[in-house]
Every structure is written in structure tokens, then in C-alpha cells.
Amino acid sequence: MTEISPSVQPVKAAPARPRGLRLSKSAGRRVRLTITYVLLVLGAITMAFPLVWMLLASFKPEWQILTNPPIWIPSEWIHAQAGDTTKEIPLWYVDDAEGERVRVFDIGTRRYTTVVDVDALAGAMVAVPPDDLSDARAEEIGDVVLNVRRHKDGGEVVALARDGQNLVVAPVDAVVEVAQRLPLDYVNSGGRAALTVGDFRFQARELEAEGLTVVPLGPESQLTVVVPEDAAADVFLVDPEALGDFEYFPIGETDLPLYALDGYPEDQRFIQVGLETWQPVLDLDEALEYGFTVPTGDLPGTPEMRRFEQATLPVYTLTGEDGTAQEFVLLTQTGPNSMVLPVEHADTIRLSPLEKLAFPFVKTVNGVSLRFLDDYFEHGEKQSVGIVGSRVDMAMMAPQSAIDDAFDVDSGSLDRVLKIRFRYENYTEALSRDMGGATFATFYKNSVIVVALNLLGIYLSVTPVAYGFARLHAPGKNTLFLVLLATMMLPFPVLLIPTYEIFRTLGMINTLWPLFIRSFFGSAFFTFLLRQFFMNIPRELEEAARIDGANTLQVLWNVMLPLSKPALMTIGIFTFWWNWNSFFEPFVYVNSIKNFTVTLGLAFFKGQYVYSFHWLMAAGMTTILPIIILFFFAQRYFIEGIQLTGLKG
Amino acid sequence: MRSSALRPPRRSRLTPLARREALVFYLCISPWLIGLLVFMIYPIFRSLYLAFTRYQIGHDPVWIGLDNFRRLLDDALFWKSLGVTVQYVIGSVPGSNLVALGVALLLAQKIRGVGVWRTIYFLPSVVSIVAVSVMWYYVFNPQYGIVNGLLEMIGIDGPGWYTSETWAMPTIILISWWMVGTQVVIYLAGLKGIPQEYYEAVEVDGGGVWSKFRHITLPLLSPVIFFNVINGFIGAFQVFDQAFILGAGSGRPNNATLTYMLNLYKQAFEYGAMGYASSLAWVLFVIIMILTMFILRSSSVWVYYEAERK
Numbered sequence: 001m002t003e004i005s006p007s008v009q010p011v012k013a014a015p016a017r018p019r020g021l022r023l024s025k026s027a028g029r030r031v032r033l034t035i036t037y038v039l040l041v042l043g044a045i046t047m048a049f050p051l052v053w054m055l056l057a058s059f060k061p062e063w064q065i066l067t068n069p070p071i072w073i074p075s076e077w078i079h080a081q082a083g084d085t086t087k088e089i090p091l092w093y094v095d096d097a098e099g100e101r102v103r104v105f106d107i108g109t110r111r112y113t114t115v116v117d118v119d120a121l122a123g124a125m126v127a128v129p130p131d132d133l134s135d136a137r138a139e140e141i142g143d144v145v146l147n148v149r150r151h152k153d154g155g156e157v158v159a160l161a162r163d164g165q166n167l168v169v170a171p172v173d174a175v176v177e178v179a180q181r182l183p184l185d186y187v188n189s190g191g192r193a194a195l196t197v198g199d200f201r202f203q204a205r206e207l208e209a210e211g212l213t214v215v216p217l218g219p220e221s222q223l224t225v226v227v228p229e230d231a232a233a234d235v236f237l238v239d240p241e242a243l244g245d246f247e248y249f250p251i252g253e254t255d256l257p258l259y260a261l262d263g264y265p266e267d268q269r270f271i272q273v274g275l276e277t278w279q280p281v282l283d284l285d286e287a288l289e290y291g292f293t294v295p296t297g298d299l300p301g302t303p304e305m306r307r308f309e310q311a312t313l314p315v316y317t318l319t320g321e322d323g324t325a326q327e328f329v330l331l332t333q334t335g336p337n338s339m340v341l342p343v344e345h346a347d348t349i350r351l352s353p354l355e356k357l358a359f360p361f362v363k364t365v366n367g368v369s370l371r372f373l374d375d376y377f378e379h380g381e382k383q384s385v386g387i388v389g390s391r392v393d394m395a396m397m398a399p400q401s402a403i404d405d406a407f408d409v410d411s412g413s414l415d416r417v418l419k420i421r422f423r424y425e426n427y428t429e430a431l432s433r434d435m436g437g438a439t440f441a442t443f444y445k446n447s448v449i450v451v452a453l454n455l456l457g458i459y460l461s462v463t464p465v466a467y468g469f470a471r472l473h474a475p476g477k478n479t480l481f482l483v484l485l486a487t488m489m490l491p492f493p494v495l496l497i498p499t500y501e502i503f504r505t506l507g508m509i510n511t512l513w514p515l516f517i518r519s520f521f522g523s524a525f526f527t528f529l530l531r532q533f534f535m536n537i538p539r540e541l542e543e544a545a546r547i548d549g550a551n552t553l554q555v556l557w558n559v560m561l562p563l564s565k566p567a568l569m570t571i572g573i574f575t576f577w578w579n580w581n582s583f584f585e586p587f588v589y590v591n592s593i594k595n596f597t598v599t600l601g602l603a604f605f606k607g608q609y610v611y612s613f614h615w616l617m618a619a620g621m622t623t624i625l626p627i628i629i630l631f632f633f634a635q636r637y638f639i640e641g642i643q644l645t646g647l648k649g
Numbered sequence: 650m651r652s653s654a655l656r657p658p659r660r661s662r663l664t665p666l667a668r669r670e671a672l673v674f675y676l677c678i679s680p681w682l683i684g685l686l687v688f689m690i691y692p693i694f695r696s697l698y699l700a701f702t703r704y705q706i707g708h709d710p711v712w713i714g715l716d717n718f719r720r721l722l723d724d725a726l727f728w729k730s731l732g733v734t735v736q737y738v739i740g741s742v743p744g745s746n747l748v749a750l751g752v753a754l755l756l757a758q759k760i761r762g763v764g765v766w767r768t769i770y771f772l773p774s775v776v777s778i779v780a781v782s783v784m785w786y787y788v789f790n791p792q793y794g795i796v797n798g799l800l801e802m803i804g805i806d807g808p809g810w811y812t813s814e815t816w817a818m819p820t821i822i823l824i825s826w827w828m829v830g831t832q833v834v835i836y837l838a839g840l841k842g843i844p845q846e847y848y849e850a851v852e853v854d855g856g857g858v859w860s861k862f863r864h865i866t867l868p869l870l871s872p873v874i875f876f877n878v879i880n881g882f883i884g885a886f887q888v889f890d891q892a893f894i895l896g897a898g899s900g901r902p903n904n905a906t907l908t909y910m911l912n913l914y915k916q917a918f919e920y921g922a923m924g925y926a927s928s929l930a931w932v933l934f935v936i937i938m939i940l941t942m943f944i945l946r947s948s949s950v951w952v953y954y955e956a957e958r959k
Contacts, residue, residue: 032858036758043752044769047827051772053795054784066793068801461680468677472670475663480678487689491937493887493913493930497699497923498692504706521684552673581777583890584910588918599779603894606783613787620783624776631775635768638775642831643838 058617059422065613076421080105080232082273082396085310086352086378089232089273091417094409103417104226107273107398110254110408111184111222114144115214116175118160118197118204124174125200127166133157138219141172144179147219148172160215161202168200179217182207183255186248187216223408225254227398234402235273237310237351240395243272251400254408258400271403274396278351280311280389282331282341284372287386290345291331293366294318296338303330308349313389315343331388332368339368351394352376352385360387361434375425423614430615431622435601435608438593440619443601447580450515450597454579455572457519462526462571467556469527470534471542488524496588503589514589515579515597526571529644533567534560570641573634580627598623700931704924717928727929729904730912733818737892737908738885740822746877749829753836754866767837774830782894785824786811811895817905821891832877839873840866868953875952879944886937889914909933 057065059074079088089105096102118125128151136147136159148156149169157169190205193213202215244260249269251258258269303314306329314330318340328340329349360371371387378385431440468474469481503514537560545559561568586600596604602623609615631638663671675682700717702710721727752770756763773781788794789810797807808816847865856864889910892900900907913933917926 033758033760036755036760039751040755040760040766043755044766047773048769050784050788050827051776053788057787065787066790068793068798070795070798461684464677465681468674472674472677473667474671474674477674480682483685484681487685490689490693491883491887491930491934493910494696494927494934495689495692496696496913496930497917497927498695499688500917501695501706502687502692518684518688520680521688522678522681527681552677577775581779583777583779583893587893588914599777602777602783603779603898606786606894607898613790616783617787620780624780627775627777628772631772632768635764635771638771639767639834642834 054617055621057613058426058621059424060426060614061423062612062614065617073420074422075418076423078103078417078419080229081379082232082235083237085235085237085396086350086356087235087274087396089235091229092226092414093417094226094414096407103229105229105232106224106226106414107271107403107406108225108256109222109411110225110256111220112181113184113187113220114146114179114181114217115187115205115207116160116180116217117178117212118195118202118215119213120178121160121170121174122197124170125160125168125198126170127163127168127200128157129165130167133159133167133169141176144176144181145219145221146172146175146179147217158217160217161200163200182214183248184220186255187214190214222411223254224411224414225256225406225408226414227403227406231398231402231405235396235398237278237394238397240275240393243395249400251403251406254406256403256406259397261397269400270397271400272395273398275393276396277354277391278310278394279354279357279387279391280308280313280349281352281357281376281385281387282346282350283348284374284384284386286345286348287331287339287341287370287388288365291339291341291365293337293339293368296333296336299330299338299340306343308346310351310394311349311389312392313346313349316340331386332370334368337367339365339370349388351392352378354391357387359433375429426614426618427622430605430618433605433609433615435604436593438596438601440598440601440605440622442594443596443598446512446595447597447599450512450586451576451579453512453516454519454575457516457521458523458526458571458575459568461520461522462530463556463561465522465527466530466534467552467560470531471539484524484527488528500588508589510590510592510595512590512595515582515586519575526574529571529641530564530567532644533564537563566637566640569634570637570644573630573637574641576630577627577638696927696930699924699927701928702924703922704927705921706923710924713924717925718932720925721928721932726904726907726912730900730907730909733892733900733905733907734886734888734909736818737822737825737888738882740819741825741885741888742878742881744822744826745829746832746874746881748826749832749877750836750870750874752829752833753840754862756833756837757840767833770833771830774828778828778890779894781824781828782891785820786895789820811906812902814902814905817896817902821888821895821906824891825885832881835877836870836873839870843869871952875944875948879941882940882944883937886933 056072056074060071061074061076063077064071064074078091080091081087082089091103091105093101094104132152134150134152136149138145139148141148146158148158151157151169156172158172158175159167159169160175161168187205187207190207193204193206195202195204195213195215204213204215206213238261242262244262246257246259247269248255249258251271256271258271260266261268261270264270298318299316300318303316305312306315308329316328316330317325318328319325327343329343329346331339331341333339356376357373360373362369362371364370372385373387374384376383376385433439469477469484499514500509503509506513508514508517541563542555542559545555550558581599582597583599583603586597587603590596590600593601593604602619605619606616699710701712701714703713703716704710756766756770760766789796791797791807791809791812794807794810796810800807810820811817843865847869848861851861851865887910888908892906892908892911896902896906896911900911909929913926913929916922916929
């Protein structure tokens with residue numbers, strides 16, 4: 001370059017130039033470094049985020065897994081106990097009328113619509129072609145919500161009815177004056193009426209209470225009715241048959257349908273908080289200790305249906321050999337066998353909401369399959385319960401007095417009452433899930449066996465082969481080494497079917513044998529790797545041992561192997577890595593779930609529990625954990641191994 | 650062969666000591682030799698034979714000449730799976746190599762905490778593809794997955810990902826761009842091997858970042874790029890795990906994730922057409938060979954070998 005050529009570089013020629021150059025250069029470097037870091041951080045987020053998201057998901061309760069917007073931190077939804085029942089009602093935070101944040105639960109929804117008294121608009125209405133109007137947009141104006149359209153000549157209007165091809169509209173300002181928001185079911189309960197105002201006809205409703213005939217315009221909106229959490233204490237269960245007629249009553253600032261209940265004074269009214277399916281359960285210990293099996297045929301005639309708490313179960317009277325009669329509750333039946341329990345031990349029978357009993361376990365007791373749960377939570381305590389009898393629909397009711405403070409809120413303003421909690425149970429639940437005779441414990445055991453035997457096989461076979469190729473001379477050695485290198489290029493799909501045949505002939509299909517046996521016959525990649533390493537060990541060391549009278553095996557064991565630790569580590573780590581992660585081969589050679597490896601087990605688990613992402617993520621985390629730990633402790637060997645040959649399994 | 654030319658003449662008749670050494674050699678490599686015969690050489694010939702037969706496990710193979718290959722030409726599933734696989738290869742190999750090269754270039758800068766960064770970028774490639782696919786199955790959930798959730802936050806209506814026929818394969822390709830750890834490591838090793846003086850020379854000539862990359866990094870790294878592309882290429886043609894998990898094991902939706910290997914697996918082990926599956930395997934082998942040859946040939950144009958310069 002001309003500027004640094006000697007002719008233009010006298011000492012004093014341009015003293016400012018290099019300094020300025022250096023400054024701009026270091027500034028440029030700083031900019032470049034900043035961009036590098038920004039890109040690195042963005043890239044690292046992209047790389048790590050899915051794994052972090054998976055880790056977080058593995059600690060979330062099921063309902064937090066698929067939410068929109070996402071819930072980031074695993075947490076627990078706080079519930080209120082519904083009276084004496086086993087039902088837990090989820091709580092929400094909401095701002096009440098005074099703007100105070102209160103804990104509430106949801107007792108239903110109210111739908112509202114906007115109505116107008118068109119009589120009062122008589123002078124303001126005109127019919128216009130629909131093409132002159134824009135599309136309707138819901139807007140909140142004053143107390144009401146209206147579907148506002150823009151007219152092409154300017155001005156905003158609300159469409160009130162059709163008039164042939166045209167729409168009858170009135171200016172927004174005029175409509176707002178006579179519009180009000182009313183509960184939809186109240187409006188719909190008014191009688192239909194055809195109304196004519198001027199030249200226009202309307203479909204209207206007669207509202208007796210208001211003494212008005214109004215036209216419902218919409219849009220409809222929905223609000224959630226909530227009550228403070230204390231009300232949950234008064235909730236009780238009734239048979240839905242006991243519900244009488246309902247009427248709308250003003251409660252708080254809303255109107256709610258209240259029911260009369262059979263068996264209660266007529267002037268008392270109740271609100272229905274929920275209607276759902278319940279299942280009788282009882283303490284598992286009680287059932288196992290006192291319950292026993294009788295042939296179904298021995299149960300006499302028709303049973304008496306008896307109430308235990310809220311549950312109804314059949315009771316049989318059996319006469320013993322000594323003539324004494326005893327009453328038994330029928331718990332459950334499997335084909336010819338029935339499990340019964342003496343009535344005096346039946347006092348733990350109660351109803352549980354079905355939602356708490358998802359994914360029960362099954363155990364066979366004297367020929368009867370009993371469904372049970374050992375992680376059933378009731379009043380905050382973990383219990384073991386047996387699932388018995390048949391399901392029943394029950395209504396949850398609360399007395400009018402309990403819901404005096406009810407109010408309406410926009411459902412979007414409800415926030416769950418949450419407490420941060422990492423739900424480690426996802427792991428225990430996922431890992432203990434029985435998938436037809438095997439759990440993840442089985443898969444772990446199998447994977448450990450496969451990896452261990454592969455390690456053994458690889459070390460036993462690769463060491464002498466690599467030594468042979470590195471140190472010994474024999475005719476045909478070079479050709480054989482070329483063959484060894486060539487086998488690395490061989491695509492496995494071509495070998496797949498004959499290899500399967502071989503294992504089938506040897507009776508190894510559906511066992512773990514195909515997953516490790518080939519390791520005992522060497523591996524081209526590892527042999528190559530170790531041979532290169534052996535070649536770099538000075539021959540003198542070996543010869544010294546030979547002079548001392550060591551044979552080949554002793555040389556290998558005492559000289560070569562201790563010096564090859566890095567290569568042996570790499571081999572071991574890669575063997576672990578590839579075999580732990582391997583999916584295709586176990587998938588082809590193993591069908592029985594008892595012989596699944598973890599990757600295969602995870603794929604199967606995914607097939608079984610497609611929508612139980614909380615378990616799926618927990619199970620996934622446990623399968624990748626050993627590799628991640630290995631990677632953190634031995635990263636160097638991973639990287640050196642890859643660099644050495646650039647080969648990926 | 651070079652080695653035979655170097656062999657001293659006395660080797661043709663071995664001394665007792667040399668004979669003993671040869672014996673020890675063959676003893677040492679015997680495990681591999683047996684493995685070679687049983688698990689490599691025999692299967693290759695057997696597989697080649699089976700490709701020309703109709704064969705079900707438990708029955709004798711029936712020689713049917715070229716029928717398997719004729720059937721294959723008319724087999725819609727074959728063409729579908731080949732198309733799906735080619736789509737994957739075209740999407741994943743250049744894409745993941747670009748990502749890996751970019752990451753390697755960043756990591757090769759003089760930055761703090763290279764080890765930490767490298768760990769983060771490498772981690773996705775360490776864990777099993779099955780676990781990773783299960784994770785993406787959750788992340789890409791069309792209704793509530795975090796990806797569509799985040800897209801919605803910025804006002805984009807996310808696609809159906811693995812549930813959509815058009816998006817299923819792009820989803821799997823996207824995942825492959827994420828698992829670039831091994832390629833990054835190889836590129837990084839390649840970058841470390843480029844002498845610093847070359848860059849200084851460019852700097853002296855007044856070249857900027859781009860000319861350094863264009864005239865030094867790219868040519869000197871081209872053998873490594875070539876190696877990664879070839880490797881990625883061979884691997885991509887045999888893609889199975891991701892497609893199996895995200896396509897629920899059956900190429901869902903509507904065979905949009907039916908890769909070549911998945912089709913081969915189904916033909917062999919679900920439909921029991923072992924002969925046909927063998928012919929599929931050989932066709933794949935030939936396709937890979939031809940394309941590899943093609944890339945090898947083309948490499949003289951774009952791969953810069955230092956040896957040529959000397």
C-alpha cells in the first residue's frame with residue numbers, strides 16, 4: 001500500500017494519521033465484539049430455551065403445561081375446600097368494586113346484550129344501502145357496548161334492523177341515549193313482539209319489569225359471576241333431582257338463577273355452583289383389610305341401595321353357616337368374582353370428584369381388579385383410596401346467604417391464585433407409571449445393562465485389534481486395514497435385514513443381545529481411533545517391557561493401556577453416548593416392553609400419554625440427564641473425539 | 650499398491666519369529682475378523698441376494714429377478730418417501746451447516762468464556778434425538794405450544810407445525826438446524842487451524858471482515874465444509890428418529906413425514922416384505938453413492954486443498 005511505502009513515511013510526515021487509524025480500528029473492534037456477543041447471546045437463548053422450557057414444564061402441574069398465554073414459573077393453583085366435600089374449588093384474584101384485590105371463585109357466567117328503546121329514536125332513523133357502511137366493530141360507549149359502523153359520508157351509526165335490501169341505522173350518539181345493557185336470558189325471557197316505528201319494522205321483546213318493548217342489538221358479552229372465597233365453606237352436595245324450579249333474584253350487583261330444593265323450606269333459595277360427576281371411594285387400607293371376595297353367583301337377589309355419606313352402594317345380606325345374617329357392601333365386581341365389605345367397616349366411603357381420580361392404578365385382590373390411587377389428596381393430605389361403586393352426578397349448591405357478595409367480572413380480569421411450587425411429583429408419577437408390565441425403572445435397568453455390556457465388549461475387542469494394527473507385522477495387514485477403514489463408510493440400511501435374520505436365527509430377537517453383542521467383535525471407528533493413539537506411543541517403552549519378558553497381553557495391559565487413557569476415555573464416552581441415545585436398533589430388535597431401553601421407552605411413553613406433557617417432559621428429562629451429566633464432566637473428550645475424526649454416530 | 654512395493658522380499662518367506670508375530674497379529678484382530686465376516690461381509694451378499702427375491706421371514710426367498718425394482722418404480726410410497734427425504738436433505742444440510750459455520754465463526758472470536766458458550770451450543774446435540782423430538786413435540790404444539798404462543802404475542806398466527814401437511818417436514822428441518830453441536834466443533838477445529846498470519850496479511854492489505862472471510866476463511870475451511878456436508882448428507886438420507894416421533898410412527902400427517910428409512914422399516918417389519926425392503930436399501934445406497942460421487946467430483950471446483958498450492 002502506498003501510505004506505508006518507505007517513500008511517504010518520513011518520521012514526521014503524518015503523526016496524526018496512525019493515531020487516528022488506531023482509534024478507529026479499536027472502535028471498530030469494539031463494535032465487532034459487541035455484535036459478536038449480541039449474536040452469541042441470541043443464539044445461546046435459542047439453543048438453551050427449548051431445553052429450559054422442557055425443564056420448567058417437567059415441574060408444572062398438568063393444567064399449566066398448555067396455556068395461552070404461557071405460565072412461566074411452575075406453581076400451584078390455590079384451592080378452597082367446598083364445604084365438607086372432597087371437592088376443591090380453584091381460586092382467582094380479582095379487583096372488587098372498591099378496587100381491592102380479593103380471592104374469589106367462579107359460580108357461573110352471565111351473558112349480556114345491548115337493547116334499545118326504538119320508539120325514542122323515531123326521528124333519527126334512516127334506511128341506507130349496506131354498501132355505504134363499513135363492517136361493524138364492537139365499541140364500548142358509556143355503559144353499553146354497540147356495534148358501530150362508519151357511513152361513507154362520515155358519521156358513525158348503529159344498524160337497528162333490515163328494511164328490504166337496506167339497513168335501518170341511527171347515529172351512535174342518539175342510540176347511546178336509549179340503549180342499556182341487560183342480561184341476555186332476561187331479555188330472551190321477554191315475549192316476542194313485532195314493533196313498527198314509522199316505516200320500519202323491528203323484532204322486539206317485551207320486558208314487563210321495565211314496562212318497555214326493546215330491540216336486542218347485541219353484541220353479546222359474557223361476564224363471570226364470582227363470590228369471595230369464604231362462601232366455599234357453605235357449599236354442599238345434592239342429588240340434581242332435588243333441584244326445583246329456578247327464578248332470577250338480584251344478588252349483589254347481578255341477577256342469578258336461584259333454586260328451591262326438595263327437603264328445604266320453600267322460602268330458602270340456593271345457587272348451583274357446579275354439576276359434575278362424582279365417584280365413591282374409600283380408604284384403601286380398609287378395603288384391603290376387611291374386604292373379601294365372594295362368587296358373584298352367591299350374592300342373593302336384588303340388593304338394597306344404601307347411602308354412605310353422599311354415595312349410594314348396593315348392600316347384600318348374607319347368612320353365615322352359623323345362621324347369623326350380616327350386611328355387606330358390594331365394592332366392585334370382576335367377572336365371576338365380587339369384592340364385598342362388611343357394612344360396619346364402610347364408614348370411610350365418600351364421594352370424590354372424578355377429576356381427582358384420573359389415571360388410577362389397578363391391583364388384583366383375590367381375583368377382583370381393584371382400581372386405586374396412592375397419591376390422592378384430600379383436605380391437603382395424601383391418602384390411598386380404592387375406587388368403588390358407580391359414578392353419580394351431583395350438584396354443588398350454596399345457600400343464598402353465602403353469596404350476598406357475588407359480583408360480575410370480565411373473565412379476562414381473573415388471575416389464578418398461585419403459589420410457586422416445583423411439582424416434583426411429575427417425576428415420581430411418570431417413572432412409576434405402569435406401561436404393561438414395565439416402568440421407567442425397567443428401561444433404566446435395560447439401558448444400563450446394554451451400555452455396560454457394550455463398554456465391556458468394545459474394550460475387550462478394540463484394544464487387541466488396535467494393538468495388532470498399530471504394532472504387529474503380518475502379511476495382509478495393510479489390506480485388512482483398508483478394509484477396516486472401508487467398513488466405516490458402509491451404510492447400515494443395507495445390513496439391516498440380514499442382521500435381523502442372523503439375530504432371529506440365534507433366537508436373540510426381543511432380547512437385549514442384539515444391542516450389545518456386535519461390540520464384542522470390534523468397531524472400525526474405535527479401532528482406528530485407538531490405533532492412531534497407540535502409534536504415537538514410543539516403541540522403546542514397549543521394548544523395555546519385552547526385554548523384561550512380558551508377553552503381548554502384558555505389554556498391552558501394563559504399557560499401552562495406562563498410556564492411552566485419553567483415547568480409552570473417548571471410546572468409553574462415545575460408546576455410552578451412542579448406545580444410551582440409540583433408538584433405531586432397539587426399535588427394530590426389541591418388541592417386548594420388558595426389554596425396552598430408555599429411548600424406546602420414552603417413545604412408547606409418548607405414544608401412550610400424548611397429552612400428559614407434564615409426565616412426558618419429566619420422563620424426557622430423566623432420559624437425558626445421564627448424558628448431560630456425562631457431558632459436563634467429560635466435555636473435553638466429547639470435543640476431542642469429534643475433532644479427531646469428525647465422525648458422528 | 651504402495652505398501653506392497655515397499656515390502657522387503659524376505660517377507661514372502663517368513664522367518665519363524667515373523668511367523669509367530671503374524672500369528673499373534675491374526676489372533677489379536679480375530680474378534681474384528683469374525684465380526685467382519687458375520688456382521689459385514691455375509692450380510693452384504695445376503696442383502697444383495699434378497700433384493701432380487703420375494704422373501705418373508707420364516708419362508709424361503711423366491712428369486713424374482715428385477716421385479717422388486719420394477720415394483721419400486723410404480724410404488725407411490727417409494728416416491729413419496731424419497732421426495733420427503735430429499736426435502737429434508739435439501740433443507741437440513743445447507744441450513745444446519747450455515748448455522749454451524751456462523752456459530753463457529755462467533756466462537757472463534759476472541760471472546761470470554763468460550764467453554765460456557767461451547768457447552769450451550771453443544772448441549773442440544775448431546776441428548777438423544779428421541780428426547781429432543783418429544784420436547785419439540787411439546788414446544789411446537791399448534792394450539793398451546795410456546796412457539797405459537799410467542800408468535801401470537803408479536804401478532805403472528807403460527808402454523809400447524811407437525812400437524813400440518815405442508816409444515817411437518819419444515820418443522821423437522823428446523824429442528825435439525827438446532828442440533829449443530831458436532832458440526833460446530835469440527836468447524837471450530839478447522840478455524841483454529843488457519844494461521845493467524847494470513848489474516849494479518851489481509852489486514853495489511855487493508856481488507857475488512859468480509860475480505861478476510863471471503864479470501865482466507867472460506868477457502869481454507871472448504872475441506873472442512875466439504876467433510877461436514879458429505880457427512881451431513883449421508884446422515885440426512887437416513888433420517889428416522891425425528892420423523893418417527895413427530896409423525897407418531899406412521900408418517901403423519903398424510904405421509905408428510907414418511908422418510909425413506911421409515912418406509913423401509915415399515916416395508917420390512919410391518920408388511921414383512923423383506924425382499925422388497927432389501928431392494929429399497931440398495932437403491933438408497935446407490936442414490937447416496939451417486940450423489941456423494943457427484944459432490945466429490947464437484948469438490949475440485951470449490952474445495953481448496955493446500956497441497957495443490959505447494
